[in-house]
Amino acid sequence: MNSAYFDDIDELTLRRARNGESAAFARLYDRYAKPAYNLALRMLGDSAAAEDVVQEVFLRLFDRVRGYRGDAPFGAWLRRLVANASIDELRRRRWLESEAELPVSQLPQTRAMGEAQVEAWQALMSLPATARAIVILHEIEGFTHGEMALMFGQSESYSKSVLSRALQRLRADLAPPDTEGAVAAANAPRSSSSSSSAPDTPTGELPRNTHHAIV
Numbered sequence: 001m002n003s004a005y006f007d008d009i010d011e012l013t014l015r016r017a018r019n020g021e022s023a024a025f026a027r028l029y030d031r032y033a034k035p036a037y038n039l040a041l042r043m044l045g046d047s048a049a050a051e052d053v054v055q056e057v058f059l060r061l062f063d064r065v066r067g068y069r070g071d072a073p074f075g076a077w078l079r080r081l082v083a084n085a086s087i088d089e090l091r092r093r094r095w096l097e098s099e100a101e102l103p104v105s106q107l108p109q110t111r112a113m114g115e116a117q118v119e120a121w122q123a124l125m126s127l128p129a130t131a132r133a134i135v136i137l138h139e140i141e142g143f144t145h146g147e148m149a150l151m152f153g154q155s156e157s158y159s160k161s162v163l164s165r166a167l168q169r170l171r172a173d174l175a176p177p178d179t180e181g182a183v184a185a186a187n188a189p190r191s192s193s194s195s196s197s198a199p200d201t202p203t204g205e206l207p208r209n210t211h212h213a214i215v
Contacts, residue, residue: 007031009074017065028065029058032075036082042136043086045125049093053085080147083137087151090129123173131166134159139167 009031016024033054040050061081068077124132130152137143137151138159145156152159 007073007075014065014068014074018068020062025058025062028061032078033058035075036078039079039082039136039141040086040089042140043083043133044089045129045132049089050086053082053089057081057085079141083141083143084151087133090133120174123170126173127166127169131162131169134162135166135170138163 009028013024013027017028036057037050037054040053041047044050044053057078061078064081068074071077124135127135134148134152137148138145143151145159148154148159149156
């Protein structure tokens, strides 16, 4: 979970932002622009698209902050805005329907990466856009399948199925050569006698090296 979003911002700043004070908005931007950009970049895999999303979110925030009711921490509320804006950008670019891989040149370059981290990023970016977004939102950002059902306009079983297939692919792509057979066996379809319960429950978790590379 991206804990940077859950750090509180003081109530005085929020109150001043609701009143339209530019200094308060500047403080909100300074506090949340970087985590907002990082989330958009992870979901989109394209720095220019991520910058567009951040700009759009903070332009809209000037009006939308007046509707913030405090039901959740402000950072968590803003995080949902960024995630929804990123999904909208994926739809606008028709990337949600695409099965194509992103070019390696679009890998995030937010920090120096070791070989293992680059490999993990490449594996993640090789996923179709919908699968990549669901992995990021569920495994890294902590969104539930119920929340993602609303965000994608799909059922909970849809995101569970996409996540399960994506995790299987990541495990296979990142498995050391001497463990590929074991991974294939673990990812093989279960027999009918063992698959009758919870068929749409994702199997496994995000590979640890992938998790560490993208958090």
